[in-house]
Amino acid sequence: MSPAGLLATVTHYPDWVVFAIAAVAILLGALGVVLSHNPVHSALYLVLTLFGVAVEFVNQQADFLAAVQVIVYAGAIVILFLFVIMLLGVDREESIAKDPLKGQRPTAIILGVVILVEVITIARFKNWATGGHSAAGALSGPGDNIVKLGQSIFTRYLFPFEITSVLLVIAVVGAVVLARRPQRVASELSGGEQKEAVDS
Amino acid sequence: MTVPGAWYLGLAAILFGIGATGLLVRRNVLIMFMCVELMLNAVNLTFITFARMLDDIGGQSSVFFVLVVAAAEVVVGLGIIVAIFRRRQGATADDLHVLKG
Numbered sequence: 001m002s003p004a005g006l007l008a009t010v011t012h013y014p015d016w017v018v019f020a021i022a023a024v025a026i027l028l029g030a031l032g033v034v035l036s037h038n039p040v041h042s043a044l045y046l047v048l049t050l051f052g053v054a055v056e057f058v059n060q061q062a063d064f065l066a067a068v069q070v071i072v073y074a075g076a077i078v079i080l081f082l083f084v085i086m087l088l089g090v091d092r093e094e095s096i097a098k099d100p101l102k103g104q105r106p107t108a109i110i111l112g113v114v115i116l117v118e119v120i121t122i123a124r125f126k127n128w129a130t131g132g133h134s135a136a137g138a139l140s141g142p143g144d145n146i147v148k149l150g151q152s153i154f155t156r157y158l159f160p161f162e163i164t165s166v167l168l169v170i171a172v173v174g175a176v177v178l179a180r181r182p183q184r185v186a187s188e189l190s191g192g193e194q195k196e197a198v199d200s
Numbered sequence: 201m202t203v204p205g206a207w208y209l210g211l212a213a214i215l216f217g218i219g220a221t222g223l224l225v226r227r228n229v230l231i232m233f234m235c236v237e238l239m240l241n242a243v244n245l246t247f248i249t250f251a252r253m254l255d256d257i258g259g260q261s262s263v264f265f266v267l268v269v270a271a272a273e274v275v276v277g278l279g280i281i282v283a284i285f286r287r288r289q290g291a292t293a294d295d296l297h298v299l300k301g
Contacts, residue, residue, distance in 0.1 A: 015202050015203050019203045019207065023211050027211075027214065030238050031218060033222060033231065033234050033238060034218060034219075034226065034231075034235065039230050042230075042231050042234055043234065049215075049241065050237075050241065053244065053245055056208065060248050060249060060252045061252060062263070064260075065244075065260055065264065068264070069244075072271060073241075073267075077271065080274060080275070084282060085230060087282075088282065105225055108225045111220075112218075112220050112221025112224060112225075113217070113221070115217055115220045116216070116221075119216060119217065123210070123213060136256055137258070138256070139251055139252060140255050145260075148257050149257060149260050156258075156261075157265075167268065168272055171271075171272035171273075171276050174275075174276045174279065178279035178282070179283070
């Protein structure tokens with residue numbers, strides 16, 4: 001195909017071209033996450049997958065969620081992963097040739113293939129999408145995507161939205177509690193200080 | 201010409217399958233966590249696809265909540281992993297065999 005013909009194809013089917021490129025990025029990244037020996041490489045492949053998913057979001061009129069995907073996932077969650085990997089010093093190569101549990105890996109691969117076949121079969125032969133009328137508001141029509149999403153979240157989904165704030169507070173408190181030094185060490189330290197105070 | 205939703209659903213199914221297989225195969229807890237993120241992203245992609253196919257903003261609202269829950273889950277999960285690594289030097293799920301009865 002000549003360059004001009006290729007250009008004509010791309011301009012005629014922009015959605016297909018974007019879909020194909022992002023799909024390749026998603027699958028390459030996913031395989032990289034699973035097959036990498038080094039956890040740091042896995043985290044970087046995860047960024048590739050998340051970015052590809054964000055591109056697919058843009059391709060389906062989900063502009064705001066694509067931005068959130070990049071900011072929250074690629075910007076915060078993967079950075080958190082990298083911090084933990086590097087702080088804990090577990091970025092050494094892991095030998096994935098060794099199978100610690102006999103027969104576990106073939107069984108896992110068979111189970112994974114079964115899950116994939118099941119999902120595709122259900123999507124192919126069952127009418128999960130009934131085509132009923134939208135209950136939460138139309139996606140198409142005039143107005144920005146972010147305006148409609150905001151109206152949906154702050155009217156129909158207001159109570160779940162407020163529950164998520166409680167969830168985030170619980171998560172923050174849980175993370176702080178988990179990251180604290182054990183109480184035993186703290187009491188020993190304070191006990192030692194008191195003893196020193198008495199000695200002096 | 202827009203891409204039919206079935207293609208997106210197929211892509212999401214494959215992504216979910218890769219994530220599930222990785223979760224079962226890998227023993228490193230951090231990489232198992234990343235595989236959970238892959239599966240969450242596959243589900244988000246199906247939500248967005250159905251939102252477009254059914255012309256319903258509710259799918260996108262659901263993705264918003266999934267993102268929030270995923271962020272909370274990662275924070276707590278990584279906190280647990282840090283707490284485990286502080287006690288022992290293992291990097292795999294098999295090092296947690298003390299949990300068995």
